[in-house]
Amino acid sequence: MKFINTWYPVILAFGCLLYSVTYGILGMYEEAQYSAHWPGTILLFAIAIRQRRKT
DSSP: OOHHHHHHHHHHHHHHHHHHHHHHTTHHHHHHHHHHHHHHHHHHHHHHHHOOOOO
């Protein structure tokens, strides 16, 4: 459980990356380009949230 609590942003970002790649493979290039920004955004928000914690 500690592993999931620590690494959930990376797992979620990887899932979004696979989602975007799947769209690209299927030929939906606009959707792939739109969803390609999600992993970076998720990781940046995770960093920001962890820096604001006081534990």
